Amino acid sequence: MSQNRYSDAECAAVYRAIYERRDMRHFLPAPIDPELLLRLLDAAHHAPSVGFMQPWRFMRISCPELRKAIHALVEQERLLTAKALDEREDEFMKLKVEGILECPEVLVAALCEQRQQYIFGRRTLPEMDLASLACAIQNMWLAARAEGIGLGWVSMFEPETLKTLLNMPEDSRPFAVLCLGHVDKFYDKPMLEQEQWEVRRNLNDLLFENTWNTPCR
Template identity: 90%
Template sequence: MSQNRYSDAERAAIYRAIYERRDMRHFLPGPIATEVLYRLLDAAHHAPSVGFMQPWRFIRISCPELRKAIHALVEQERIRTAQALDERADEFMKLKVEGILECPEVLVAALCEQREQHVFGRRTLPEMDLASLACAIQNMWLAARAEGLGLGWVSMFEPEALKALLNMPEDSQPFAVLCLGHVDKFYAKPMLEQEHWAKRKDLKDLLFENVWNTPCR
C-alpha cells in the first residue's frame, strides 16, 4: 500500500464526486456565496496544463441583458443542431439542453490569446491548450458537486458570435458556457441516458492492449 494513499473516507469522497457528477440543466433560484464561487474558480485554476501555460480564462456574466443575448445564441444553435440531426430532430427538441436563464451564475470558459507563444508540449499537439482548459472545467465540476452545486456545460453556440458579444481578443476562443447553481436533486444517471438519447459504453470495449482493437487481458 502506498504511503501517499488517502484515508478510506477521503478516497470514498473523491470517487463519489466523480460518479455523482452530472451535466445539470435544472436549477433553483438563490445566489451562490461569493467565497464558494471563488473556491470553485480556484479549483479550476489548479488544474494541470501542458507546459504550465494555464490557458484558461473565465468571464463571469453578471449583466442580465448579456445573459439573454448568450441564451439567444444558444437557442439559434439548438435549432440548427436539430436540423442537422434529421430523423432525431423532434426527439432532440424535447431535450432541455441548457439552464442559462435559470441558474444564478453563468461563466464563459475560454482559451487565452497569444497561445502560439507556448510551444512546450504543443509543437505536435497544439490542441493540448484545449485539453488543459477541459481539465480546469472538470476540476470545477467535481468541486461543485462536492459543494452540492450543479454545473452544466453548454457548447451550442457560434464561437465567433460569442467572441464578438464578449469583446474577446481575435486569437482567443470561447469553448463553454457554464451554468452553475443550486439544484433540487442530482440526476440519478446522466440526463441523456435517462432520456434514452444514448447509453454508457462498456469499459472493456474501449480498453485495448498494445495495439488498436486488441482487447486488454
C-alpha cells in the same frame, strides 16, 4: 498500499464526486455565496496544464442583457443542431439542453490569446491547450458536486459570434458556457442516459492493449 494514499473516507469522497457528477440543466434561483464561487474558480485554476501554460480564462456574466444575448445564441444553435440530426430532430427538441436563464451564475470558459508562444508539449499537439482548459472545467465540476452545486456545460453556440459579443481578443476562443447553481436534486444518471438518448458503453469495449482494437488480456 502506497504510503501517499488518502484515507478510505477521503478516497471514497473523491470517487463519489466522480461518479455522481452530472451535467445539470435544472437550477434553483438561490444565489451562490461569493466565497463558494471563488473556491470553485480556484479549483479550476489548480488544474494541470501542458507546459504550465494555464490557458484558461473565465468571464462571469453578471449583465442580464448579456445573458439573454448568450441564451439567444444558444437557442439559435439548438434549432440548427436539431435540423442536422435528421430523424432524431423531434426527439432532440424534447430535451432540455441548458439553464442559462434559470441558474444564478453563468461563466464563459475560454482559451487565452497569444497561445502560439507556448510550445512546451504543444509543438506536435497544439490542441493540448484545449485539453488543459477541459481539465480546469472538470476540476470545477467535481468541486461543485462536492459542494452540492450543479454545473452544466453548454457548447451550442457559434464561437466567433460569442467572441464578438464578449469583446474578446482576436486569437482567443470561447469553448463553454457554464451554468452554475443550487439544484433540487442531482440526476440519478446522466440526463441523456435517463432520456434514453445514449447509453454508457462498456469500459472493456474502449480499452485496448498495445495495438488498436486488441482487447486487454
